[in-house]
Amino acid sequence: MEFENILLLKEEAIATIRINRPDVRNALNGTTIKEIMYAMEQLEADSEIKVIIFTGSGEKAFAAGADINQLTKRQPLDAFSKGSMSEVYRCIENSKKATIAAINGYALGGGLELALACDIRIASNNAKLGLPELNLAVIPGAGGTQRLARVVGRGKALDMILTGEFILADEAKEIGLVSQVVFQEELMETAKEKARRISQKGPIAIQMAKIAVNKGYDVDMDTALLIENLAQALLYGTDDKVEGTQAFLEKRNATFAGN
Numbered sequence: 369m370e371f372e373n374i375l376l377l378k379e380e381a382i383a384t385i386r387i388n389r390p391d392v393r394n395a396l397n398g399t400t401i402k403e404i405m406y407a408m409e410q411l412e413a414d415s416e417i418k419v420i421i422f423t424g425s426g427e428k429a430f431a432a433g434a435d436i437n438q439l440t441k442r443q444p445l446d447a448f449s450k451g452s453m454s455e456v457y458r459c460i461e462n463s464k465k466a467t468i469a470a471i472n473g474y475a476l477g478g479g480l481e482l483a484l485a486c487d488i489r490i491a492s493n494n495a496k497l498g499l500p501e502l503n504l505a506v507i508p509g510a511g512g513t514q515r516l517a518r519v520v521g522r523g524k525a526l527d528m529i530l531t532g533e534f535i536l537a538d539e540a541k542e543i544g545l546v547s548q549v550v551f552q553e554e555l556m557e558t559a560k561e562k563a564r565r566i567s568q569k570g571p572i573a574i575q576m577a578k579i580a581v582n583k584g585y586d587v588d589m590d591t592a593l594l595i596e597n598l599a600q601a602l603l604y605g606t607d608d609k610v611e612g613t614q615a616f617l618e619k620r621n622a623t624f625a626g627n
Contacts, residue, residue, distance in 0.1 A: 373400040375425070376407045381418040381567035382560060383411050383465075386425055393432035394424040396453065396478045405456045412464060415626055418571055419563035420463065422486060423470040424479075427552055430471045430495070431479025453478055453510040457485035461511075461582070464575045466566045470559040471495045472552060476534070481508060484515040487578065489545065490559050491537040492552040497545065498534035518585065520545055570608040571626040576600075 375386040385407050387394040411417050424430040434453065447454075460467055460482070469475075469483035471491040476498050483489050483497075491497070499508040499516065507513060508529060517525035520543045528535065537549045550558045566574065576599035584592030603609055608624045615622035 371403050371407070373397070374403045374407060376410070378417065379560075381416060382421065382563045383414075383417045383419070384421045384423065386423050387431050388425045390424070390426035390428070393429035393474055394426070394479070396431050396434050396482070401453050401456050402451060405451060405459065408456070408459055408463065415571075417465060418567040418569075418574065419466045419468065421468045421470055421556075421559050421563055422460075422482060423556065423559070424472055427472060427492075427494070429474040429479070430469070431476075431482055432474045433477030433479050433500070447509060453481070457481060457511050460485040461515075463578075464571070466563070466574050466578070468559050468563055470555050471497070471537075471546065472555055477501055477508065477512075478510050481510040481512045481515070484519065485511060488547060488562065490548045490550065490555065490562070491540055491546040492555045493537050493549055494552055495537040495540065495546075495549075496534045497537075497540050498532060499529050500532035500534075502530065503532050516545075568621075570603075570606070570612055570622075570624045572606055572608055573603055576603055 373387065373389050375384075375388050377384040377386065385404060387396070387400060389395060389400065408420075411420055467486040467488070469486040469489045471483055471489060473492065473494055474496050475483050476496070477500060480497050480499055499512050501508045501512070508516070513525070513529065516528065524543055535543075535545075537546065540546045541549050548558065580596045580599045584595045587595075607627050611624060612622045
């Protein structure tokens, strides 16, 4: 499949999916979502890739929401269609790889929902984030009502969703929506440096850490600790655990094989 609306770049253990529709602020139409899904399928099968960075082309927008022209044609059952934005974002959230959203400029509607599906969010100092869907008499339907509340709390999530107001990068950091704010020109290198640090970790441990945090987050403590213990038990039996501990004792860098 040749990509029309995204660029897929690989640099050692790091892949970058760049939404490439700067003339429409990287709006997310159906073709773009399909291309992101196909790129994710490729990267999931690529054992060399450990971290995936999402960003947008240009300096104005990460992704300024869904394509409104297509939204006008949506019918009730389209919310459950295969390959929907919601389904694709769930695949990103459940990826075996670590994911980073490098938010350059506007991240609105489906664009913010894409960032919310990523493990880590870094914003440029000119970023603006919001979920303005209620202005169109719909709700954030690609995970926005659920993931935002889990990240920033129910009260702040309802404030953002019901008012549709945008927040700036510094406020996003203040409420925990992003973990870091940097100058626009430093954004991609900051994201890549974080990705490089993650890529040096054991790939199965990365996957298990994500499972433990995501699946244990909103269950009772006993269940959450059981999930954590089961993940740890699996890791105790890996060759990577042997390599990691041995490398530490021998004061050398570990070479993980993912098994």
